[in-house]
């Protein structure tokens with residue numbers, strides 16, 4: 001028998017188990033189906049682990065979660081990025097902030113984060129059972145009774161078969177969603193989030209690796225009621241496009257994109273938000289100031305990358321060796337439209353960005369977000385990616401894991417301390 005069994009040795013599960021054990025709870029066990037706990041932390045952020053984001057206002061922070069959003073204000077006001085920074089500092093991991101707000105360990109290695117979590121768990125007395133999967137749960141029939149656990153795997157022999165409280169922190173794995181559903185929870189169907197887009201545009205594909213910043217993006221999906229918009233850096237790839245603005249766009253539009261089978265049109269404003277009239281004036285200025293220069297050699301916007309400008313001239317059907325003075329009015333109009341509203345066919349989903357995150361999961365309405373306890377089944381807690389919460393790229397997904405894990409661990413320790421902390 002155990003006081004707390006955590007199913008899932010990932011970011012959320014570890015933080016919950018450590019928090020409960022550091023608060024004095026004994027009999028805390030983590031079950032991890034694979035041989036390697038914290039595997040996603042290890043591979044995260046390109047091996048550097050983007051632990052959190054330097055965003056200190058919970059109201060601003062929730063704007064980075066396409067699913068979760070305002071409901072997360074409460075949890076983030078209890079355990080915010082600043083608390084995560086302090087927690088890691090207390091456990092020997094100093095975080096540094098990059099220019100765009102992403103926070104990484106100063107060692108630039110995710111191993112530091114993995115080691116800190118494992119050491120903290122060990123010191124606090126958390127018992128880890130690798131190769132031990134939770135396969136089934138029999139819920140307590142009455143208050144005071146125990147959860148009965150059905151386990152599988154080499155590591156199951158010394159793992160507890162019963163517990164007073166159970167935390168599901170199984171990430172995006174289908175087994176956890178299945179268990180939550182069996183225990184009475186509504187589960188939103190899983191969908192990919194944070195992916196790139198495939199475009200039918202060989203001219204742009206030839207520019208793979210080029211970043212244009214900022215651009216305005218507008219995504220209109222087949223059968224979609226309203227367009228989705230974002231602004232920021234765009235990365236061109238050999239299949240289409242990626243980069244922060246695009247990943248944010250696909251994260252927010254994830255459900256509509258899936259419904260449209262990833263088909264639609266992406267309109268790119270290469271000027272990053274200039275008014276059409278302003279761009280027209282710029283083009284006319286080129287004509288009057290640099291009339292003798294060729295279009296290819298003289299860009300109208302300083303920030304527009306040279307190779308991109310040449311591809312846009314080609315796209316507009318305007319010869320690059322034409323001089324500005326001899327550009328016909330029709331060509332000027334073509335260029336104007338190409339600069340402010342280039343329309344590209346979206347023909348599918350591209351590979352994932354640095355993060356792979358599942359949208360969907362256990363409905364937040366059925367969870368008490370102060371304790372992460374199920375509103376359907378007392379004694380059951382849920383945390384991390386298993387919930388219907390996902391953030392955009394930048395450390396927001398881990399932040400939700402730290403927050404929900406910490407809240408669950410603290411609540412379990414408090415509840416069991418109130419009712420007696422004994423391992424029978």
Ligand SMILES: Cc1cc2nc3c(=O)[nH]c(=O)nc-3n(C[C@H](O)[C@H](O)[C@H](O)COP(=O)(O)OP(=O)(O)OC[C@H]3O[C@@H](n4cnc5c(N)ncnc54)[C@H](O)[C@@H]3O)c2cc1C
Pocket residue numbers: 007008009010011012013031032033034036037038039040041043044045046049050051052132133134135169170171172173175176354355356357383384385386394395396397398399401
């Ligand atoms: C390549 C990549 C890079 C990423 N980089 C970042 C980043 O830099 N910053 C960021 O914020 N986010 C990043 N993410 C997202 C982030 O990794 C996830 O949001 C986060 O790991 C989710 O944590 P979790 O604890 O909820 O689930 P997980 O980390 O998935 O952990 C769940 C664990 O439960 C185990 N498990 C599943 N079912 C069972 C079962 N039935 N019994 C026992 N164990 C079970 C799994 O094996 C797994 O170890 C990245 C994701 C990927 C894939």
